Amino acid sequence: MPRPLIGVVLAATGRLAPLGAPLDFVARALSWPVDVLVRDSASTPEGARGAALSLADAGVRVVVTLGGTQTLPAVARACAEREVPCVSTTLPWQVFAAAVGEPGWAFHFSWGLDDIAAVFADLWEHLGPATVVGCLWNDGPQGAALRRWFRPVAEARGHRLVDLPYREHGGQLPDLAGLDVVTSAATASDLAAAVHRARLVTCSRWLTYPFSVARHGLDRVATIVYWTPDRGPDLAAAYEDATGSPWLQPLGVAHALFEVACRAVAGSDSRAGAAEVLTGTRMATLAGVLDWTAGPAPGVARIPLAGGQWRAGDRPELVVVDNRRAPAVPVGGELIYSSAKAYR
Known part of the structure; x- marks a missing residue:
């Protein structure tokens, strides 16, 4: 009897390729009780849609994918057209819900922009109860989403957010004088x-x-933390041994994608049956407990966030500095920030 077939859409090429590597490792290097077909999105929504349709035509029972802002919804919408369940992650759930619409065949697990705002406000308040925060947000989909769902949560905590003029990819940074805190979705080079x-x-x-x-x-x-090797040290070690690269946060949620998809196909013999299983799924995974029966929106399961901070070096270290919203994640150090007031 043939084994169930799971399809994977990932970025093997293009600007999102670094995020495709963990999912590719989980799909190809680990042992699963299913057969796996992998397709490249080429980091574009057109490529993502074509990859998903190709997998549907190949007879997969479930498709899994993760990240980006435009590629992930393209996969989910294409799967819905062909009535193939799609399980996805690493896109804030509000962005997913707005882009995909009525979920139907789409099942997503992630954090929300409100969760990011809450974690960042926790970190800002190490400096004081209310701060003036300069926002380096672009005019694209990321900036629009942050203004819609992040800003109200942060401002409700008493912080004043100042929208700074910013053009992504090499634009001149605005004057930051007088700002104790800067928050951003900027590229690393710009930041x-x-x-x-x-x-x-x-x-x-x-x-x-x-x-x-x-x-x-x-x-x-400082940044968000949604997975660390504390939840899967063997997985992190295997990835580092195989690739020579440091573990990445998407590694844990990529593993969870397969855990969920394998349960869906094991409990059904059709695409519609797999979708029915997913609708009622609540299960422990390497990314934590995922519960589609109590999500913030239909087809959505939420995962918690901790606050982390980078310690630079030849091999940068992500240290968890605040876990009040994800107490299962151990704290590894204190938040470090300049004691001096910003120049005014």
């Missing part, structure tokens, strides 16, 4: 100039990965 001009910098997006930190010598940038 490098800002880290020495504020007491604390918080950033998500590419600054959650060590290669961005190492390439630009960034230090003390």
Whole structure:
């Protein structure tokens, strides 16, 4: 009897390729009770859609994918067209829900932009109860999402957010004088100039990965933490041994994608049956407990975030500095920030 077939859409080429590597490792190097087909999105929404349709035509029972802002929704929408369940992660759930619409065949697990705002506000408040925060947000989808779902949560905590003019990829940074805190979704190269001009910098997006930190010598940038090797030391070690690269946070959620997909196909004999299993799934995974029966939106399961901070070096280290929203993640050190007030 043939084994169930699971499809994987990942970025093997293009600008998102560093994020595709952990999922590729989990799909190809680990042992699963299924057969696996992998397709390259080429880091574009058109490529992602084509990859998903190709997998649907090949007869996969479930498709799994992770990240980016445009590629992930393209996969989910293509799967819905062909009535193939899609399990995805690493995109804030509000962005997923807005882009995919009525979920139906789409099952997503991630954090929200409100969760990022809460964790960042926790970190800012190490400096004081209310701060003026300069926001380096672009005018693209990331900036629009942050203004819509991040800003209200941070401002409700008493912080004043100042939207700074910023053009991504090499635009001149605005004057940061007088700002104790800068928060951003900027690229690492753009943010490098800002880290020495504020007491604390918080950033998500590419600054959650060590290669961005190492390439630009960034230090003390605070970010979100959604997975560490404490949840899977053998997985992290195997990845590092096989690739020669440091573990990445997507490694743990990539493993969880396969855990969920394998349960869905084991408990069904059709695509519709797999979707039914996913709708009622609550299970422990390497990324924590995923519960689609109690999500913040249909088709969504939430995972918690801790606050982390990079310690720069030849091999940057991500240290958990605040775990009040994810107490299962052990704290590894204290938040480091400049004791001096920003220049005014």
